[in-house]
Amino acid sequence: MTEFYDIKIYIFYDDHPEMHFHAFYQGDGGEFSVKTGKLIAGKLPPRAVKLISEMMNEHKKELKENWKLAEQHKRLKKINPLKKI
Template identity: 45%
Template sequence: MYYNDNPPPHFHAKYGENETVVAIETGEILAGWLPPRALGLVEEWRERHKAELLDDWRLAEQREPLVRIAPLE
């Protein structure tokens, strides 16, 4: 997540040299590409942490420090 990003609320996910931009609410891919297996893991993580991601989005809009979100275990 970056402080200067525009709506809709989203986050960036990287895997190797690939990157995608994922809408927090819907999981829609807004840009980029990840291999299917990696994208599946990103989707699982997004579903588990949707509320935290939205909280961080609001913090980013206010230029406040973001709260670290745990990775998948």
């Protein structure tokens, strides 16, 4: 869906409940709740978590829309990368 600062963000089709997305950075990965914005599984460096939280604040609506599209097995919309901070 999006990539910024070498962080890749995905939502997978047929994934388990609780609206969330997956983030990968330099071999590490985690899952973030769209509802709370918190890391709910996995491990990422603090700097990556901060950047992912910033992206989520900018694009929460788009993340929710893409989750709903994934539930319907529809094509996900690309999300603009995090603006430079």
